[in-house]
Amino acid sequence: RRAAALSSSTGGLRRRGGLGPDEKRQLRTDHLDQALRLVRACATRGFDEGVSVDVLLNVDAKRTEERVRGRVLLPHGQGKTVRVAVFARGEKADQAREAGADVVGAEDLVEEVLKGRLDFERVLATPDTLPALARAARVLGPKGLMPNPKRGTVVTDIAEAIQRSKAGEVEFRAQLAGLVMVGVGKVSFGTKKLTDNLLAALDAVLSARPDRFRGKPPKRITISSAMGPGVDLDHTLW
Structure with missing residues (x-):
C-alpha cells in the first residue's frame, strides 16, 4: 500500500467540493510526492513556511487505554534551532x-x-x-x-x-478528538527531505496506537504548509 502512496503518478488528484468562500481550498490525492508538490506550490506567502501532517486516528483519546503519544526523530530535523x-x-x-x-x-x-x-x-x-x-x-x-x-x-x-x-526529535500526542499534529520541516526542504520526515512521522504515530488499532487505516491524513490549503492523502493506503 505504501508503494501506491509513494507513486509519482500525476493521477488521482481531486478537488473536494462544497467549500464556501471563507474556507480553505481542500485538495485530495493518492500520492505522497504529488501531495508535497502541491503543498509547496501553494506556499506563496513570501516566507519559508513550516509543513505539518495532521493524522486523525480512529481512537478515543478520552479512554486511558487508547491514548496515543510518543516521539520521533526526524531524519532532517524541523528546520529550526531548538534551545x-x-x-x-x-x-x-x-x-x-x-x-x-x-x-x-x-x-x-x-x-x-x-x-x-x-x-x-x-x-x-x-x-x-x-x-x-x-x-x-x-x-x-x-x-x-x-x-x-x-x-x-x-x-x-x-x-x-x-x-x-x-537533531530534530519531536514529541506528539493525540488530542481528545484523536488528532495528532506533527511538524515535518520547511517548504525549502524540498520534496525528498519532506518525504523522509513525513514517512518517519507517520510510522511513529501509527505505531504508537494500541495493538488492536494497528493495521487499520486512520480516518484522515492531511498535509499542509502554515498558511496554505490542506492536501488530503488517501488514508486507506496507510
Missing part, C-alpha cells in the same frame, strides 16, 4: 554543557523560570532534580515544557537526550 534547557547538578550538569545544552542549572534555574525565563523550546531533567523542579511546574506545565518520564524528558543519559533534541 534546550537542562536541570542537572554536578557531573551531569557538566555533561549537559559539553553536549551543547543552551541553559543548565538546578535550583538557580528554577528561580529564573519562576521569574519568567522561558527562552528555550525543550526542557530535560535528571531524576534527582525533580523535587526542586516541582516548584516550576505551574510555569512549565501550561507551556508543555515540564519534564516527564513518559515523555522521555527525565533522563539519565543527558548527552544523548540533548543530541536527539538538537
Whole structure:
C-alpha cells in the first residue's frame, strides 16, 4: 500500500467540493510526492513556511487505554534551532554543557523560570532534580515544557537526550478528538527531505496506537504548509 502512496503518478488528484468562500481550498490525492508538490506550490506567502501532517486516528483519546503519544526523530530535523534547557547538578550538569545544552542549572534555574525565563523550546531533567523542579511546574506545565518520564524528558543519559533534541526529535500526542499534529520541516526542504520526515512521522504515530488499532487505516491524513490549503492523502493506503 505504501508503494501506491509513494507513486509519482500525476493521477488521482481531486478537488473536494462544497467549500464556501471563507474556507480553505481542500485538495485530495493518492500520492505522497504529488501531495508535497502541491503543498509547496501553494506556499506563496513570501516566507519559508513550516509543513505539518495532521493524522486523525480512529481512537478515543478520552479512554486511558487508547491514548496515543510518543516521539520521533526526524531524519532532517524541523528546520529550526531548538534551545534546550537542562536541570542537572554536578557531573551531569557538566555533561549537559559539553553536549551543547543552551541553559543548565538546578535550583538557580528554577528561580529564573519562576521569574519568567522561558527562552528555550525543550526542557530535560535528571531524576534527582525533580523535587526542586516541582516548584516550576505551574510555569512549565501550561507551556508543555515540564519534564516527564513518559515523555522521555527525565533522563539519565543527558548527552544523548540533548543530541536527539538538537537533531530534530519531536514529541506528539493525540488530542481528545484523536488528532495528532506533527511538524515535518520547511517548504525549502524540498520534496525528498519532506518525504523522509513525513514517512518517519507517520510510522511513529501509527505505531504508537494500541495493538488492536494497528493495521487499520486512520480516518484522515492531511498535509499542509502554515498558511496554505490542506492536501488530503488517501488514508486507506496507510
